Amino acid sequence: MSIFNRLKNATIGFNRGLLGLSTIIAHTCLTIRKRADEFSEWEPPIRIVKDKVVTTEFVDFIVDQLQTETSEFGDFKYHQCGLGVTAxxxxxxxxxxDTGxxxxxxxQTETDHDTYKSVATMTMDATExxxxxxIMSQSGAGTCMDRTVFSAINVVSGNQIEFTFEISFTAGG
Structure with missing residues (x-):
């Protein structure tokens, strides 16, 4: 290969990385509903829709699973809420x-051929x-697929929050 072709290929590779063409970007939607307790009506939902990158940890996990699939691949269904505000x-x-x-x-469901959905309800145990x-692959220290920060939802003990996480992937860019 000539020096010209080597430089051309290196430039193409650099530009792909620079332009984000080698990045997994996903469309995510987190819908949050709150109610006073299990017998109350749900308040109007809050939707947070983002086109963003997934975590590096999740990308590394996908690559590892393409090499050696384990049952963990279908386990991204554990929802956790917290008090953090860092972007x-x-x-x-x-x-x-952590809230404790x-x-x-x-x-877990598939809402369309390219969209994964997981819905979970959490009962609060304090005023926060x-x-x-x-959303994680394990209840404890599993792989983190996505973290979303949003405006505060004030709760007291006994309140319930329903989290609906959706992620869509587009083939072909």
């Missing part, structure tokens, strides 16, 4: 500030301002 980052690996509430196991949500 989302590709390096996120879980909840920033155990993660909830979501119900919930400001973040993650």
């Amino acid at each position: 989302e980052n590709v390096t996120d690996s879980g909840i920033e500030t 509430i155990s993660p909830a196991t979501g119900t 301002a919930i400001t973040e949500h993650v």
Whole structure:
């Protein structure tokens, strides 16, 4: 290969990385509803829709699974909420500030051929301002697919929050 072709290929590779063409970008939607208790009506939902990158941890996980699939691949259904306010980052690996509430196991569905959905309800055990949500592959220290930060949802003990997480992927760019 000539020096010209080597430089051309290096430039193409650099530009792809620079332009984000080698990045996994996903359309995510987090819908949050709150109610006073399990017998109350739900308040109007809050929707947070973003076109953003998923975590580096999740991308690494996908690559590993393409090499050696484990049953964990279908386990991204554990929802956790927290009190953290730091902006989302590709390096996120879980909840920033834990509430102490155990993660909830979501119900998984496919809403369209390219959209994954998980829905979970969590019952609060204290007066707090919930400001973040993650979806993980395990109830404990699993792989973090996504972390979303939002305006505070003030809760008291006994309130319930329903989290609906959706992620869509587009083939072909």
